[in-house]
Amino acid sequence: MRPWARRSTPSRSSSRSRRPAPRGSFVQHVLIAPDKFKGSLTASEVAAHLAEGLRRVRPEVPVETMPVADGGDGTVEAAVACGFTRVEATVTGPTGRPVTAAYALRGDTAVIEMAEASGLRRLPGGRLEPLTATSRGTGELIAAALDAGAARVVLGLGGSACTDGGAGLVEALGARLLDSRGRPLPAGGAALRDLHTLDLGGLRKVPLIIASDVDNPLLGPNGAAEVYGPQKGALPADLRVLEAGLARWAEAVARALAGQAGGAAPGRAGALSPGRAPAAVAATGRASSPPGRTAGGGGRSAEELAALPGAGAAGGVGFAALTLLGGTFQPGIAYLLDLLGFADRAAGARLVITGEGSLDRQSLSGKAPVGVARAAVRAGARVVAVAGRKTLTGEQLRRARIDAAYALTDLEPDVDTCIAEAGPLLERLAERIAQDWLTPDPATPSP
Template sequence: MTRVLLAPDKFKGTLTAAEVAAHLTTGLRSVLPDVDVRVVPVADGGDGTLAAAQAAGFTRMPVTATGPTGLPHESAFGQRGTEAVVELAEVSGLAQLPDGHPQPLTATSRGTGELVAAALDSGARRIVVGIGGSACTDGGAGLLQALGARITTASGEPVGPGGAGLAQAARLDLDGLHPALADAELVVACDVDNPLTGARGAAAVYGPQKGAAPQDVEALDRALARWADLVAAATGEDHRDDPGAGAAGGVGFGLVAVLGARTRPGADLVFELTGLHDALAEADLVVTGEGSLDAQTLHGKAPAAVAAAARDRDLPVVAVAGRVALTAGELAAAGVGAAYALVDEAGDPREPFEAPGPLLERIGARIAREHLGAGC
């Protein structure tokens, strides 16, 4: 019996990865009722990472944490034994901004630190932190404050939130850091190589995406440089130019420079957590996908990583997406033999957004007929 591995990422704004897989399974089994289907949702370290971990057996642990604007936010981390998964986007991400209004100068990563602290309190000693989708440019200062660091002004007052607060930072005291950090391993899912400051830094490259005007970018970059000076003085090492220091508005810098975290490609980390490689060993056909298969997909996104891992095992790969903006040659070079787009299956341009489930089921049926030999 042919064994099919469904390893999609989310279709952002419409369906979770698990929901995508469920609809594809329905379509496959409408043609081949006894087809052997295994589902392993994937992600690349951004939003959807926690959901992928839950599908792999991690328990969702609810936490009321601080959102990017300082308001309480109902969030969670995932736990499996002494291992935990924290998704920054779950609490400090752009999607958590009230009414979607950006606050580029004051948005904070404090809530992410609160999730890390809650995981430590629950006994986690290896914590994977996915840092994609950040709303803040605070150099990880908020995260560190939540874990016990004291960042104060020249007059000894705590600095304000966000990158704007760092402009007044004069002293960093790490004596009060959470004691469990000493015995914990922190691993950061990071797929960018930007430094903390400068023309390729967190403020210059990602600040405008978070609502920063040109004058805000300049102010944030100066504040991050000041912050990097403080961290270097407190730790004896300067990590501002490390690849990935500018990830998530500098959260990558805070985790590495202060907490000694190490960085790994996001998709690789998620694959380890979910057991994707073990699942590939038992598959005959792999189906992956995401909302849009485009040039971004080829640069560290989960579907491309799934296809690469499958290609290493000489497994055929089919991709499914809301839309496909890659050529057949680009798909083939990435290890994808065929791709199906919801927009091509739909009779109405609104259908892929308003009713993607039935379209995925039709595509699942097509995959059964065209790649599994059903009806031939």
């Protein structure tokens, strides 16, 4: 699938869903706050090209750039652009090879994105390893941030290469996963079928906030393996293996937490019966948990824990984060905009330009452009979106609080050309936006 070609049915819509601002409405401050164009440009590159195009037409208009992300790829970059310090560490990649990954740190707050250490882009040669890929490197990044003094860790989920339920992540933070002979389990989701003992006695405490809008459960037809496994290279037979491993993992976690609640040896699951695992939850089987949700776990069954909304995020990392680390889910883009100070940057702006590679129905479900638009409207700004391609109707754009949308495919119908020439095409779109929305007041001399 090409980077901008999400699974959606294209629909006709004009390049501008609403009429441009009337003449005489001189814009004194423009904020450019886009997400990445996946497979083409980073968010910072998108913002730079848009700023260049605006300045060609209206050099007198102050322009600020603020790359954004919703918790997936580019989250660390967005934090660094807003004043966080980039910190690098050598950690375990998804295949076990060392990789250099980065997190962002400001004061006692660290921002970590799973894709940095355990993402698809970290696979050597792009070769998918659905059964053995591990989240361990993300846990090592969290440990590095804690060692650097972080008292709050914001974890962005997205772009992960693994389906190990977060087992590798918690191992890096001190948990032990052993087989029936007391040996450490190999990495990956498939090995979880042989899990015999889960020892949480050495697990570090992590003040964790999970920035994600995913609400899938761990197991079942809407779970981590069935929904996201194929994107990571899992074939039908692999999905059955991963589902069995995740089910056994859920049983082990439930037993370990029950042991903690009952005063047994700290967080030790004890022996699991061979083949014992919870049945896959039904498509509608979910435990209730409100927004800003946290789980805990003591006293809950494996089925209840597996059904927690968000447990299936990032190959099941959401499950480990909720149940074993006491993490709290927060809506990705809304939380990150608040953390990065979007309201202050948008204050006084009359126009905010946002965007992403594909503006479609998925954009309406917690993606960056809609989150930016809603926050910008609260600040009193008009909102324009840019995209590589778009399929949203004018009515959908209005409901998303977007005043107008411009697509590269309006200028160049061939998607491959749009991807290859995204930068210059964005500059041309920005020139059009400047002409439509930044009309100088008649009393103001033209530059």
